[in-house]
Amino acid sequence: MSRLLIASAAVMMATQAAASCPALTGPEAGGKYPHLFEKAEYEKAQGCTLSFNENPSIKSLNDRIQGNPALPALAQRLPAEPLVIAPYQQIGQYGGVLDGISKATESGTSDLLSVRHVNLVRFNDDLQTIVPNVAKSWQWNDDFTQLTFALRKGHKWSDGADFTAEDIAFWYNHVQMDTHIIKSAPERFMAGGKPFKVEAIDAQTLRISMAEPMPGLLSTFALDFAQPFLPAHLLRQFHPQLNSDADARAQKLGFENGYALINFYYGQSDWKDIPTTLLKDKTKADALAKAGFTASLPTLEAFIVVEDTLEGRRLVANPYFFQVDTAGNQLPYINEIKEVFIGDEDIQTAKLIAGEVDYKAQAVNLPSAPVLLENKDKGGYQVALRPTMGETTFAFNLTDKDLERRALFNKVEFRRAMSVAVNRDQINEVAYFGLGTPTQYTAFDADTASFVTDQQKNAWIDYNPEQAKKLLDKAGVRDTNGDGVRELPSGKKFELTIQYATQGAATEVVEIIASNWTQVGVKTTIKEVTSDEYRNSQTANDLSVLVWVMGRPLATLSSNNETLLPPYDNFFGLRTGMLWEQYRKTNGAEGVKPPQTVAAMEKLASRFVQLPSGTEASNTLGREIAQRVVDDLFIIGTVKAVSPIYYSNKLGNFEVPKTSSYDYYRVYPYLPSQWFLTSGN
Numbered sequence: 001m002s003r004l005l006i007a008s009a010a011v012m013m014a015t016q017a018a019a020s021c022p023a024l025t026g027p028e029a030g031g032k033y034p035h036l037f038e039k040a041e042y043e044k045a046q047g048c049t050l051s052f053n054e055n056p057s058i059k060s061l062n063d064r065i066q067g068n069p070a071l072p073a074l075a076q077r078l079p080a081e082p083l084v085i086a087p088y089q090q091i092g093q094y095g096g097v098l099d100g101i102s103k104a105t106e107s108g109t110s111d112l113l114s115v116r117h118v119n120l121v122r123f124n125d126d127l128q129t130i131v132p133n134v135a136k137s138w139q140w141n142d143d144f145t146q147l148t149f150a151l152r153k154g155h156k157w158s159d160g161a162d163f164t165a166e167d168i169a170f171w172y173n174h175v176q177m178d179t180h181i182i183k184s185a186p187e188r189f190m191a192g193g194k195p196f197k198v199e200a201i202d203a204q205t206l207r208i209s210m211a212e213p214m215p216g217l218l219s220t221f222a223l224d225f226a227q228p229f230l231p232a233h234l235l236r237q238f239h240p241q242l243n244s245d246a247d248a249r250a251q252k253l254g255f256e257n258g259y260a261l262i263n264f265y266y267g268q269s270d271w272k273d274i275p276t277t278l279l280k281d282k283t284k285a286d287a288l289a290k291a292g293f294t295a296s297l298p299t300l301e302a303f304i305v306v307e308d309t310l311e312g313r314r315l316v317a318n319p320y321f322f323q324v325d326t327a328g329n330q331l332p333y334i335n336e337i338k339e340v341f342i343g344d345e346d347i348q349t350a351k352l353i354a355g356e357v358d359y360k361a362q363a364v365n366l367p368s369a370p371v372l373l374e375n376k377d378k379g380g381y382q383v384a385l386r387p388t389m390g391e392t393t394f395a396f397n398l399t400d401k402d403l404e405r406r407a408l409f410n411k412v413e414f415r416r417a418m419s420v421a422v423n424r425d426q427i428n429e430v431a432y433f434g435l436g437t438p439t440q441y442t443a444f445d446a447d448t449a450s451f452v453t454d455q456q457k458n459a460w461i462d463y464n465p466e467q468a469k470k471l472l473d474k475a476g477v478r479d480t481n482g483d484g485v486r487e488l489p490s491g492k493k494f495e496l497t498i499q500y501a502t503q504g505a506a507t508e509v510v511e512i513i514a515s516n517w518t519q520v521g522v523k524t525t526i527k528e529v530t531s532d533e534y535r536n537s538q539t540a541n542d543l544s545v546l547v548w549v550m551g552r553p554l555a556t557l558s559s560n561n562e563t564l565l566p567p568y569d570n571f572f573g574l575r576t577g578m579l580w581e582q583y584r585k586t587n588g589a590e591g592v593k594p595p596q597t598v599a600a601m602e603k604l605a606s607r608f609v610q611l612p613s614g615t616e617a618s619n620t621l622g623r624e625i626a627q628r629v630v631d632d633l634f635i636i637g638t639v640k641a642v643s644p645i646y647y648s649n650k651l652g653n654f655e656v657p658k659t660s661s662y663d664y665y666r667v668y669p670y671l672p673s674q675w676f677l678t679s680g681n
Contacts, residue, residue: 021048023327029086033124033131035671037084042326052078052328055094057335061316064306065296066278067289068159068319074330077320080154081136085674086326088653092333092676098651099358101348104341105310106273107531108503111362112339113225113272114666115675116303116315120149120221120228123555123669127658130222134229134300134322144215144612145191151204156320157298161233165200170232172198174239180259181268184585188220188560192606213610216559223556223664226270231298235262253287265297271572279308302332302673312340323673333676343530345502355379358648358677359667361660365506366432369644384645385435389445389661390551391640392505394498394513395568397544398634399579399592404488405544408475410595415633417471419460421520422513426463428639431508436641441550442626443564445663446640448553451619452626459630461637468520479521486521496524496545501531504548504574509638513547535571541578548574550635553663554622558613561605564625566594568635576634597632604628652676 027034031041054074102109120135135149155163191210199207238258240246246258255261267274277285285295296305307314315337323331353375372383396409424438440459446452476489488494514524566580582591611618643660655670
């Protein structure tokens with residue numbers, strides 16, 4: 001071949017390589033995973049070079065991030081290895097404000113948290129496949145005791161600082177494991193009660209080593225609200241264990257010491273629901289911003305909080321977000337999120353009917369579905385009914401402050417009586433329009449755990465008031481004076497009050513349960529409270545009856561045994577046996593010793609998280625766990641039903657979730673970074 005032909009061929013190849021990339025959409029456009037490409041993978045597959053575009057409003061949005069520096073060019077903000085998203089239906093348009101509703105600052109906010117959330121990995125929208133996100137890839141060793149992540153080169157925090165493996169090691173080694181910040185490390189981030197070894201091998205390589213196998217750890221990162229990284233570039237300079245000058249630096253900014261500053265930013269919790277610095281103390285937030293720090297903690301999320309009041313929050317697009325679409329447009333498309341706090345369910349429903357909200361699933365109870373469906377054309381929105389992962393459950397306080405009640409609640413005959421006293425068919429017809437299935441609580445969501453038997457799902461759920469009365473008699477709760485109301489074994493008056501929040505249970509469900517119990521002689525009244533009031537009372541061990549949604553998919557329980565052991569959930573779920581937990585946490589120094597069944601369950605649960613999910617050994621052990629749950633009946637199920645998901649006609653690229661579920665973190669599997677807002681209905 002002549003030199004001229006060789007040169008011409010080289011020019012043609014260079015021209016082809018530099019060609020613009022096609023703006024592909026839809027799941028078939030994905031590479032190794034639906035809707036997803038790594039940049040090099042996409043360019044190679046399409047024979048092109050991605051060029052990048054930014055939101056025209058991004059600089060003005062950045063100006064609203066208090067303390068954030070002026071923006072460099074987009075090429076300096078995107079990673080060298082951005083994650084490329086093929087949108088669901090079409091390339092979106094920039095702009096607009098996503099309107100949403102939450103109950104309060106720390107109540108009912110996971111809808112909107114899930115819109116901006118990121119983690120190392122996530123579940124794909126099939127809810128089965130784990131796919132890359134912040135992490136580019138991962139690798140296990142043979143026995144699931146070591147997990148290695150590869151991160152993206154050039155990834156930045158929202159303030160422009162480099163994000164590296166050191167940020168993950170810092171989060172674990174110097175926050176999770178530092179009792180000045182986290183009083184007790186979460187069990188899901190321990191292996192057999194022993195800390196992980198978390199190492200930054202280099203800037204883009206992180207290694208997690210465990211004392212025991214934890215094959216479900218990857219699922220934990222895919223499902224969990226906690227983000228396993230913190231901006232070490234900001235926080236380590238105030239960490240007394242890492243910087244001898246930490247306290248002095250913090251004191252110059254008006255804090256008692258370095259730990260006080262870290263806790264001010266971080267809030268002693270991985271939960272993103274807590275008030276930001278903007279709400280906690282405006283003076284200190286201003287001082288931080290003037291000193292060159294951002295008022296809000298830097299983030300990797302799609303949006304960052306720029307306003308935080310008792311009435312709501314305002315967030316703007318992260319100018320350093322690591323995702324782009326197949327046309328090279330930096331995501332997210334939407335400019336802002338406006339989150340308004342409305343605790344009253346009737347006012348919330350009115351706003352939904354008026355079309356004043358763009359997306360809502362959490363705390364939209366099924367009884368509101370008819371009126372929402374009736375007005376959807378007028379309001380310019382859609383309502384989809386999707387299966388729930390959990391069900392409304394109730395429980396009795398197994399460590400009640402009243403010792404006689406405590407003794408009664410610990411009798412299995414009492415718990416069985418109160419279960420068969422509940423008319424689940426009535427609940428299904430009245431509250432769920434016949435769309436649900438009466439079922440017992442087995443800890444597992446049976447739709448994702450095929451090993452749960454029909455016998456287990458149906459244990460102690462048949463409505464049988466006469467059997468309930470006999471069991472109550474056996475438990476020593478009798479009507480001694482013939483007035484139709486039962487007394488405690490001592491003869492003292494016995495009445496129950498169910499305090500509930502509509503975020504955790506529909507009013508109609510609670511009304512029916514209270515009526516059913518009253519009919520068998522246990523006089524029961526109800527009282528609606530806010531989610532915060534309920535949770536605080538529950539945590540203080542002040543409630544006798546607990547009610548909330550429970551039931552976890554197999555993917556959760558295979559990696560996190562939290563709901564199998566006292567107090568059976570975290571602050572945001574149903575909790576019973578608080579003093580049992582205290583006894584376990586203090587090795588018997590405080591609290592109340594739990595019964596032997598708790599120790600037996602702990603052994604089963606510890607073994608379960610060491611087994612690969614879906615194997616015969618795992619399924620057999622899971623079935624044994626489910627049987628112990630229904631035998632103990634510490635938590636009692638009602639009806640597994642469907643739940644409404646509300647979304648505006650203006651919301652582009654919205655995929656209706658397969659389930660209405662907190663456990664997969666709401667819309668996190670459905671790529672909300674590629675949502676956009678149109679002007680029409």
